[in-house]
Amino acid sequence: MKFKSGVLMVLGLLVIGVLVMASPIELTFWGGWTGPDGDVMRGLVDEYNSTHPDVHITFTTMQWTPLFTKFMTSAAVGNPPDILGMHGPDIPQFAALNLLSPLGKVVENAGFTATQFATAAWNGTFYNGVQYAFPLDLHMNAIFYNKALFEKAGITPPTGWVSGQQFLNIAIKLTLDKNGKNPNDPGFDPNNIVQYGFGLYSLNWHAFLQWYELLAQQGYGFLNSQNTKVDYPTEAGLKAWQWLQNLVFKYHVSPVGATNPLNDFLIGKTAMLEDGPWEIPACQAQKGLEWGTFPIPQVFGKKAVWGSGHVLTIPVQSNKVKMQAAENFVIWLIKNSSKWALSGNIPALNTAREYAYSLPGRTGFLESAPYEVMLPRIPMEAEVFSAASVSPIVVAGQDIMVRDQDILPVMEWMNSQIDQILSR
16 A cells, blocks of 8 residues: 555656646736737737747736836846846936946947947837847837829829928918918918818827937937036027918918827828827727828938837846846747737838838838937936926927917026926
8 A cells, every 4th residue: 555655746746746747837918009019019028928838928018107117016026027028218217216227248249230220220229238138129110191182182192201391382282271371371260260271289298309310310319418408509499389370370281189090090180190100090990091101301400300219128137047048039029020020010120020021101210210310318208208298398389289389488497497397
């Protein structure tokens, strides 16, 4: 009996051991992709899970702001996600708190180099000379246009960059009052416009982003080289805001305070829209809409467009096995990121980005990619570039673009508010 019991015990231990060995490593992956892009990412995660039975990844999405709040709370109690998606400019606020693992050696050992990625995307993974992420994609502003409305107006859509004046001429020709007159026609009625040439975001932080890219087109950044103070020529700032304000109040090609510029474009109320590739799925889903894209206008001396990029980080944790598994997944995801182009985002990896050229509506974004300028990478990014309604950059945009206030005092107020935040 003792022998039999011993055999059973050994067999039982072997079974338990096999079961333990068969249990996959459980990883958590958080990201802020809450639209169709989230479905694409979930598909990639599912593919990895099905082809790597030794690992199981649970993918969770929520809006970026609550996501980061949850990350801070979870990290504080030692339970962060194993993989965390974010934007390149988000890195400093978490790296400064030592919440992200340095990944320079991991990236290098995976065989990746700077020359294999879009420059802006690669540079966006660094903070203070340390690489904290893998570059996943680029996304930037471009011009969406309605092909039917262009054809009706007798306009050949641009295929590349156009000047500010050329763009304005197009927008004027596409703007119609109830009598079919354009803004430069005698008797044009600005109070009864039935079709606008161009849709602008003026109620949220995108007004600032549109101004920021025009500042960059003049060769200037927003902050000084130490990122401690607002520093750009007043004249350059005025010119950038004036261009945007004139589109609304002087030339009447953009509506005042549009509450839903995307929907206005989808239903044909506006013929063009400046927005990012995250709107591609909405355009594709709009029945009867034929659309395309081209780069934003080059209003000033240099080609430049605001943009950002998603990156993949690995938060600091003590479990080396899980950390290695997280690294393996991220490396796989970057190597297979051509499929991420289906989300509308432009893959950062050069070889993966080639696939995007075969997809509809990507032309404007692909032409713009080499000229992308990101916001400064600073630890106080969430405060300085806040999208909240009380944010200085949001209030300034509304004052100039909706309330038609004098630009200089508004701009000076915005600068002083940002300086106060930076000095804390």
